[in-house]
Amino acid sequence: MVDDENRENEGDLIIAAEKVDDKAINFMATHGRGLICLSLTERRVEELNLPLMSQNNESRDSTAFTISIEAKEGVTTGISAQDRAVTIHTAINNNKSKDDIMSPGHVFPLVARDGGVLVRAGHTEASVDLSxxxxxxxxxxxxxxxxxxxxxxxxxxxxxxxxxxxIKIGKIVDLIAYR
Structure with missing residues (x-):
């Protein structure tokens, strides 16, 4: 998924969080090479009681990182592709709560703005909207x-x-037009 050339002008690999497995995480780490992040709704971030990484966000595009997380159960060191997939599935499972995760960890949640790409044309919002x-x-x-x-x-x-x-390339501008 690519954003506008006047914004970050970057492409991100995107997958629905519930479809993530160790192979997808390993592909991202090996071929994407960037930071692997979990995009969550504002509501889910609140349910998990995840504070923002910085209360004074000075990033150019206002990317809303929370503190990093790890599943409390089912992981070893937390960094393996399998461990990160377990953490992601724990974080998105509505039957799990803040008591099932710990911090710091090896998964980096991002807060998607309510309203999605219609409010903020970022990869974070695009991934939540697409899912x-x-x-x-x-x-x-x-x-x-x-x-x-x-x-x-x-x-x-x-x-x-x-x-x-x-793999296909999508454009955030096209997702905005679709919505």
Missing amino acids: RLAGFIPAGVICEIMNDDGTMARIPDLIKFSEKHK
Whole structure:
């Protein structure tokens, strides 16, 4: 999913959080190379009692990171692809509560603004909107795509990436138009 060239001008891998498994996390870590984050609704963040990482958010695009998390059960060190998938499934499970997670951890939640991409045209909101529109729990897992040399992948790079891995490219602007 790519955002506007006048915004971050980046592409993120996106998957519905409830569809995440160790293979998806490993693909993101290996091929995306960016920070793997869990996009959650404002309501779910409140239910899990996750404070923002910074009360004075000075990031250019107001990305709303919370403190990092880990599942209390079912994980070992927390960093493996399987452990991160377990943490993600714990965090999105409505039968689980703040008592089932701990901090710090190896999963980085983001708060999606209510109203989704119509309010903020970011990858965080796009992942929640796409998951909701597909009939899944409104939560997504995202990872920025970096080139082999560590630079951020731009449209020409992302086209090659999508062809190589046989994945589609979506645009946030198109999601906004659809909504």
